[in-house]
Amino acid sequence: MIQAMIDASQVSVNGEVRLRLYKGNVDVLARRSRTDSLFDEKIVTFEEDAGAYDQADATGFIKLNALRLKLASSRLK
Numbered sequence: 001m002i003q004a005m006i007d008a009s010q011v012s013v014n015g016e017v018r019l020r021l022y023k024g025n026v027d028v029l030a031r032r033s034r035t036d037s038l039f040d041e042k043i044v045t046f047e048e049d050a051g052a053y054d055q056a057d058a059t060g061f062i063k064l065n066a067l068r069l070k071l072a073s074s075r076l077k
Helices: 002-009 055-076
Strands: 016-022 025-032
Touching: none
Parallel strands: none
Antiparallel strands: 016 025
16 A cells, blocks of 8 residues: 555656765755656746746745744743
């Protein structure tokens, strides 16, 4: 059943991944998919991204991360 689940989840996976194996560690050196990549050169900048990124979107993430830190700090007091 587990193998069937893995096989089903990998149906649309394609491309290449370069790995480095060293002393029990695995590092991803590069990855590429010519047909299904989500990378788009037009929106990889915070400046001229045609409106793909709104800096106001980061506010929720920052508040959520700060909450974790505030809770940890209050427990130490």
